[in-house]
Amino acid sequence: MLLRERDVVRLRGKTTMLIGILMLFMLGTVMQAFAYDAQLKPYRDVPEKDWAAESIYRLVALGVVSGYADGSFRPNAELTREAFVKLLVESVKPVVDKEKRAQLSDVAKDRWSYSFIKSAYDAGWLDLLIVNGKFSPSQSIKREEVAALTAFALLQEKTAEEKQQWLEAGWLEASKQASFGDMNQMDKVLAPYVLRTYADSIMQGDNNGLFLPKKSLSRREAAAIVDRMIGFRSKEHQLEVSVFYAAGGPYKKQERFAATDEVIFDWAKLDYQGEGKASVAFSPPSDWKQTITAAEASKSTKTLMIFGNTTLSKLGEFLLDAEARKVFAASVGEVIANPLYGFDRVAIDFEGLIPATYKEPLMELLRGIKENLSNEVSMTVVVPPSYYYHGYDYKQIGELADQVVLMAYEFTYAEDGLPSAPLTLVGDSVRDILSYIPADKLLLGISKQANQWTTRVDGTVEFFRSPSIAAVESRLAAAGTKSVMSLPYFLNQITFTDDRGSHLLWYENEQSIQAKMRLAKDFGLRGVAVWQINQLTDKDWTVISSFYK
Secondary structure: OOOOOOOHHHHHOHHHHHHHHHHHHHOOOHHHHHHHHHHOOOOOOOOOOOOOHHHHHHHHHHOOOOOOOOOOOOOOOEOEHHHHHHHHHHHOOOOOOOOOOOOOOOOOOOOOOHHHHHHHHHOOOOHHHOEOOEOOOOOEOEHHHHHHHHHHHHHOOOOHHHHHHHHHHHHHHHHHHHOOOOHHHOOOOOHHHHHHHHHOOOOOOOOOOOOOOOOEOEHHHHHHHHHHHHHHHHOOOOEEEEEEEOOOOOOOOHHHHHHOOEEEEEEEEEEEEEOOEEEEEEOOOOOHHHHHHHHHHOOOEEEEEEEEEOOOOOHHHHHOOHHHHHHHHHHHHHHHHOOOOOOOEEEEEEEOOOOHHHHHHHHHHHHHHHHOOOOOOEEEEEEOOOOOOOOOOHHHHHHHOOEEEEOOOOOOEHHHOEOOOOHHHHHHHHHHHHOOOOHHHEEEEEEOOEEEEEEOOOOOEEEEOOOOHHHHHHHHOOOOOEEEEEOOOOEEEEEEEEOOEEEEEEEOOHHHHHHHHHHHHHOOOOEEEEEOHHHOOHHHHHHHHHOEO
C-alpha cells in the first residue's frame, strides 16, 4: 500500500519537508523544538545499551518525555514531585469528579506545573503527599511516593469495591510475595500503594531484595516506570488487524486471513481520461474468487482499495474536474455494488496532494462517493502525515469516513539516510492526527519494507528505495552481516561489506513491527493496517497475529 510510486515533487522537495517539520515544532515551546531534534538521533547521554533506553525513546515517540537543548536527557538527574506529576498526568488522564475548592498554598497559578498538579490534586492522586496544605513541588520525589501516585492513577479505573478489597487485604498478600527486606522502612500509609505497583509489575525491588522506599527517583527510572505503567494500562486494549493484499510477494499465504479483521484488496485504480471522464479501473487477479472465498471463510471484512496519485493518475487534474469527480463517484458505487465480489467497504487511497487547495475538491469527491454507496457499505480514507502533504482535511475526513488509515511511513530521505518509518516520527504523526480524528476511527499504517544505502569504493553513495524482502532476508542469513535493533528509530539496522562497497539497510522486521503495534495500543487506536500481507515473513506474521483479538 501507499506511496508505491513516489511523487516526483515529493522527492525534490524533501528538504523543504524537513524544514517545514522543524518550523511546525518551533511554533510551539522551545522544548518541543528540541524534542523533535532528539527524535532523529540518540540522546548523547543515553547509549543504546542503557537498560532504560527503550523506555525513554518509546516515551519520546508517545510525546511524554523530551530532552534538553544540548542534546542530553540527563538520565541520572533527580526528578522533582512536580516533574513526575506532569509525566503521570500526560500518561494517564485524571478522572475529576468535582473540582476541589481548597488550594495548595505552595503551588501558585503562575507556576509552570500548576495545571498538571491541579488535575492530579482534583483527582485525589496527591492526597497522601500533602502536609499542612502543601505539596512541596520542587522536592525530589521518593520511590514510595512515586508508587503512591502511580497506584492512585491505576486504581481510579477500579470500582470502589475493588479499591477497598485491595486496601484491606490484597496488598497484604502481595507483601508476602514481594518480601522486601526494607518493608519496615516504608511509610505505613503508602505501603498498600507500593505493593500495588509491585503486583502490576510496574515497580520492583533491586537485586538485593530491597525496594529502597526513601531513595530519590532519577529521570531514567521515571521513564522506565511510566513506560511500564502505560504498557500495563494498554495491554487489554484490542487492536483490529487490517491487511492489504496485492498480487505477488514472496509470502502469499491466504490462510493468514484467519487472523485478520479486514482484508483490503489492491485491485483498483483511478482512471482519469480528461475533461469530465473518469472511472474505476478494476482489475481483479485470476485467483480473485479463491481470495474472496478465503476472506469470507475467515469472516474478514472485504474491502476494495482504489489507488490514485498525482504523477501516474493525474490526481490533481482530476480533482479540479467537477464533472469527472461526479462520474467517478458513480463508478465507485457501481463497482462496490457488484454482488459477484460482495465488498463490504471501499478504501480511497489518493496520494501526493501537496497544496491545501486540493482539500475541498477532495472532500467533495469523498462526499460524492459516500452518497453512491449503500447503507451497508462503509468507507475508509487513507491519508499521509500532514508534515508535507497539505491537501487533506483531517477533521472533515474524520467526520465523513468510517475509518481512517494513517500512512505513518515513507519519511525516507536519500541524502541524509533517514529511513522510512522511525518510531519517533511515527509517534509525531499520530499525535498530530489525533487532534482531529478520534482514536477509535484511526488505524496506524505499517509498511513492510527496506531502504538501502551503498557506499562504493570511490566514495559515491547509491540509494535503493525498496530492496526486495526476499533479498534482505537472504542477506540476513549470510556470513558477515551485522543486524541490530537501532534506537531511537526502533528499526532493524543491517550492515555488511562486499565487492560493491559498504552497505547500510534500515529494515522493518518483527521487532520494529511489534514496537509500532505497541505504540498503536498505547495511543488507544482502533487498529493497524499493514502493507502488505504477502511481504510479511513468518516471524512478522507471528507478531502481528498475536495482537489479533
